[in-house]
Amino acid sequence: MHDKHSPAVDCCERAMPGIRGLAPYEPGRPISDIEREYGVSNIIKLASNESPLGPAPGALEAARAALDDIAMYPDGNAFALKQALAARHGVDAEYITLGNGSNDVLDLIARVFLGPGRNAVFSRHAFAVYPLVTVAAGAQVREAAPVAADGDMPYGHDTRAMAEAIDDKTGVVFIANPNNPTGTWLTADALRELFDRIPRHTVIVLDEAYCEYVDDARYPDGSSWLAQYPNLIVTRTFSKAWGLAGLRVGYSVCAPQIADLLNRVRQPFNVNLVAQAAALASLDDAAHMRRAVALNNSEREKLCAGLHALGLHYLPSAANFVCVQVPDSPRVYEALLHAGIIVRPVDGYGLPGFLRVTVGLPEHNQRLLAALEKVLA
Numbered sequence: 001m002h003d004k005h006s007p008a009v010d011c012c013e014r015a016m017p018g019i020r021g022l023a024p025y026e027p028g029r030p031i032s033d034i035e036r037e038y039g040v041s042n043i044i045k046l047a048s049n050e051s052p053l054g055p056a057p058g059a060l061e062a063a064r065a066a067l068d069d070i071a072m073y074p075d076g077n078a079f080a081l082k083q084a085l086a087a088r089h090g091v092d093a094e095y096i097t098l099g100n101g102s103n104d105v106l107d108l109i110a111r112v113f114l115g116p117g118r119n120a121v122f123s124r125h126a127f128a129v130y131p132l133v134t135v136a137a138g139a140q141v142r143e144a145a146p147v148a149a150d151g152d153m154p155y156g157h158d159t160r161a162m163a164e165a166i167d168d169k170t171g172v173v174f175i176a177n178p179n180n181p182t183g184t185w186l187t188a189d190a191l192r193e194l195f196d197r198i199p200r201h202t203v204i205v206l207d208e209a210y211c212e213y214v215d216d217a218r219y220p221d222g223s224s225w226l227a228q229y230p231n232l233i234v235t236r237t238f239s240k241a242w243g244l245a246g247l248r249v250g251y252s253v254c255a256p257q258i259a260d261l262l263n264r265v266r267q268p269f270n271v272n273l274v275a276q277a278a279a280l281a282s283l284d285d286a287a288h289m290r291r292a293v294a295l296n297n298s299e300r301e302k303l304c305a306g307l308h309a310l311g312l313h314y315l316p317s318a319a320n321f322v323c324v325q326v327p328d329s330p331r332v333y334e335a336l337l338h339a340g341i342i343v344r345p346v347d348g349y350g351l352p353g354f355l356r357v358t359v360g361l362p363e364h365n366q367r368l369l370a371a372l373e374k375v376l377a
C-alpha cells in the first residue's frame with residue numbers, strides 16, 4: 001500500500017506472514033485528538049482503564065526527583081524495585097521480571113514459549129494483546145468458546161472449553177483474571193480445576209492486571225500458587241490501581257528458571273529510571289492505592305445502578321470498567337465524543353453493540369450517565 005509520495009518498499013512483502021495479517025492494537029483515543037477533531041474542551045477520558053486518582057503523591061515526588069539523574073542509564077536489574085516486589089509477594093527477587101508495562105512481559109513470554117508449530121490458548125473475548133504477541137511470535141491462536149451470554153459471567157472465560165482447546169502444541173494458556181473487556185472473573189476453585197488440566201510443559205499465564213479491584217474472598221492471589229504450579233507465570237501492573245499507566249511498569253512473578261529465560265530476551269533497560277523510582281515509591285503508599293480501589297468500587301456500583309435505571313444491560317465487572325450494551329453503539333460512541341466523553345467501542349473484541357467505560361471520578365460518571373440519557377432519549 002503506497003501512494004505517489006511514498007516509494008514502493010518491496011521488502012514489506014517479505015515481512016513474516018503472521019505479522020502482515022496482524023491489525024495493530026487500538027488504544028483508547030487520546031484527549032488531544034478529540035479536542036482537535038471535535039473542537040470540544042473539558043474532555044474526560046473513560047477509555048483506557050486508568051486510575052482517576054492518579055499516582056500516590058510520594059510516587060510523583062520520587063519521579064520528579066529521579067529526573068535529576070536521567071543522564072544515567074537505569075539499574076538494568078532494578079534491584080530496589082525487585083526487592084520491594086519480592087517482599088510484597090513473599091518470594092525471592094529472582095522470581096520477579098520487570099516489563100515496560102505488563103504488555104512487555106506478555107511479549108517476552110510469547111517470544112520465549114511460542115513460535116512456529118506452537119499455539120496459545122485463550123478465551124474468545126480475552127485481552128487483545130494475547131493474539132498480538134502470539135501471532136507476532138509466529139504461533140497459532142486457539143480461541144476457546146466463552147461463557148454464554150446468559151451465564152453468570154457472560155462472555156467470560158469458560159474454563160472447560162479452555163482445557164479442551166489445549167493440545168500437545170500448546171505453549172501458553174493466557175487467562176486474564178479479571179478479564180478485559182468483560183470485567184468477568186474466575187474463582188480460585190474454577191482456576192484450580194483448569195490448572196489441574198494443563199500439562200506441566202505448558203506455560204500458564206495468569207494476568208492479574210486488575211486484581212487489586214476484586215473484593216471477593218473466592219478470588220485468589222495467583223502468586224501464592226507457584227509451588228503447586230511451577231509452570232505458572234503471574235503478571236501484574238502499576239498501570240491500573242497504582243495510577244502509573246504513563247510510566248509503563250509491569251512485572252511477572254514466576255519460578256526463577258522461567259524468569260531466567262524471560263531475562264534472556266528482555267531489553268537490558270526496559271524499565272526506565274523515572275518509572276523505577278515512581279513504582280518503588282508507590283509501594284510505600286499502598287493506602288493511596290486502596291483509596292483508589294475503594295472509590296472505584298463504590299462508583300462502579302453507582303454507575304451500574306445508573307445504567308440499569310437507563311434500561312441498559314451491562315456485564316458484571318470486578319474491575320475498574322464496565323462493558324455496557326447500547327442500541328446503535330457507533331452512534332452513541334460518536335455522540336459521547338461530541339459531548340467530550342471518550343469511551344471504548346469493543347467491536348474488535350468480538351462484542352459489537354457494547355461500549356467499555358472506565359469508572360471515573362463521581363462527577364465523570366454522573367456526566368457520562370447524563371450524556372447517555374440524552375443520547376438515548
Ligand SMILES: Cc1ncc(COP(=O)(O)O)c(C=O)c1O
Pocket residue numbers: 048049100101102103104127176178179180207209210236237238239245248249250
Ligand atoms: C488484562 C490486561 N492485561 C494487561 C494489560 C497491560 O497493561 P500494562 O501494559 O499497562 O501493564 C492490560 C491493559 O489494559 C489489561 O487490560
